[in-house]
Amino acid sequence: MMARKLISAGLFLMLALLITSPNHSAGSLSSQRPNVLLIVADDLRNELGCYGSSVAKTPNLxxxxxxxMRFDAAYCQYPVCNPSRTSLLTGLRPDTTRITDNNTNFRTTMPDVVTLPQVFRQNGYHTTSFGKIFHRGLTMEDLRTDMDDKASWDEVRYFQTTPLGFKGEGRNLxxxxxxxxxxxxxxxxxxxxxxxxIAREAINVLEQRAKDKQPFFLAVGLHKPHDPFIAPKKYFDLYPLESLKLWQAPKEPLADPAAALPGGAFREAFGKFTDRERLEFMRAYLAGVSFTDAQAGKIIDALDRLKLTENTIIxxxxxHGYHLGERGWWNKSTLFELSARAPLLVYAPKMKAKGKATARLTEFIDLYPTLVELTGLKAPHKLEGRSFAPLLDNPRLKWKEAAYTQVTRGRxxxxxxxxxxxxxxxWDEGRQGAELYDHxxxxxxxxxxxxxxKHKATVEQLKALLKKKS
Ligand SMILES: [Ca+2]
Structure with missing residues (x-):
């Protein structure tokens, strides 16, 4: 009797140690929890073969x-780098984060918010950020302004172009x-x-994690196809200029409200593009798309080689999206579909609907609750998105009624x-114009x-839906 008591007391103690020791909770208890590989491309619209692009070469993606699963109706909350990333990495809408520009660090508005990687870090995951996950540019000035978030990461690294990588044919358009x-x-x-x-070092991290068995949240922030449009020449060679087609304006002239497109120096410069310059812009963007695809492919191949795929969510x-000349615009920051919609591909080892696409509406703020649910963690604060984990098993479920995107236009x-x-x-609550499109x-x-x-009632319904956002 005594011996049995001692054994059960011993077992209890071992269990308690397992639960309380941070090393063990990372190594043993959480070893069942899936890892996360998050790859974020910069300014990449749905210009991928799998999204029906007739021109982009993206075999890996x-x-x-x-x-x-391919998400066909995934929307960013703000079509600019820092506000979009802050929103998706905190699970909060831009009106809550109060980050609507590229210069403000979210810790100034939300000092105590627990970010998506941070919640994994607090639960024994090794968290790594390579390249641009939280917003950060590549100039020396950007690097001096610390826009990253030390609380989120065990390791953060940035990388620079080598002198050779700056050489080669090119020009300002x-x-x-x-x-x-x-x-x-x-x-x-x-x-x-x-x-x-970034790809090379990400593979090194995967090799380390395969050895030390620590659960990981590896965030890979690829800089392309964002400007400057620099990529190795072989990716440009995939897209001969004569194979590309420029956007053709519709026969009926577009009557966009003035606010629908940003103006200023950008629009003036785009207005002066020759067709040759337009084609060169498009080729350079597509080169960046294929370059991005190749880097993502290397990392995913390493995951397979190291047999990590069976326990890693990708x-x-x-x-956010991008215009490639549509409406005369060569950038982001609009609220048209091209800029608000962006690619989202998700693989989870246990998902039932592998290889399927979903037409259901998802928002980038849904990513935080999804990853927390899929790994069995708990969200530390009220999130404003909804986990799309159920769609990974059944892409046809009845789902979200609406997706919201916002942008600031001057004042x-x-x-x-x-x-x-x-x-x-x-725009400005309708004072600067309003738009209704039937997809x-x-x-x-x-x-x-x-x-x-005849669409008056629809407009009233959508107005009400817009108000329901927050
Ligand atoms: Ca961006």
Missing amino acids: DRLAKRG TDGKLAWCNWRAAEGADEDQPDGQ VFLGD FAGYSVRTERWRYTE QTDPHEYRNLINEP
Whole structure:
């Protein structure tokens, strides 16, 4: 009797040690929890083979879509780097984070918020950030301004282009008026560019984790296809200029509200593009897309080689969309579908609907609750998204009614609500214009129906839905 008591007391003590010791909780108890590989591309619109692009060459991401789920209606909350990333990494809408520009660190508005990687770190995961996860540029000035978040990561690293990687044919497409508008078909290898180094180092991290068995949250922030449009020459060679097609304006002239497109120096410079310059812009962006695809492919291949795929969730996304000349715009920051929508591919080892796509509406703020649910962790604060984990088993479930995207235009804001059929947008609460598009008949959002009497009731419904956002 005594011996049995002693044994059970001993067992109890061992169990208690297992639960309380941070090393053990990381190594043993959590070893059942899946790892997370989060790959974020910068300014990547849905220009991937798996999303029906007729031009982009993206075999690796197409393969990921076949293994996991392709989200066809995934929307960012703010089509600019820092606000979008802050929103998705805190699980909060931009009106809550109060981050709507590229210069403000979210710790100034939310000093105590627990970020997505941070919740994993607090639960014994090794968290790593390579490249651009939280917003950060690549100039020396950007690097001096510490925009990253030490509380979120065990390890943060940035990478620089080598001198060879700066060489090669290229030019500024605006005679220098827009300093960012440069392309270069670079000499050297992938590793002469930051993204190639990021892939190499990410693979090193995976090799370490395969050895030490510590659960990991590895965040890989690839810088392309964001400007400057620099990628190794071989990716430019995939896209001969004569194989590319420029956007053609519809026959009916577009009557966009003035606020719908940002103006200023950008629009002036884009207006001066020759067709040759437009084609060069497009080729340089696509080179960045294929370069991104190749780096993501290397990392996912390493995951397979190290047999980590069976216990690792893979998420690939672009932080927001992009216009490639549509409506004369060559950038982001609009509330049109091209800028608000972005790629989202998710693979989870235990998902039932592998290789399927879902047309259900998802928002990037849904990522935080999803990853927390899939790993059995607990969200430390009230999140504003909804876990899409159930869609990974059944992509046809009845789902979200609406997805919201917003942007600031000078002194006022624009808000857009997307349902499965409609997009409705208000600028300055309607004072600077409003838009209604029917995606059933007008996927390019060319016909603004806002003033058509027969849609009055729809507009009222969507107005109400827009108000429900927060
Ligand atoms: Ca971006």
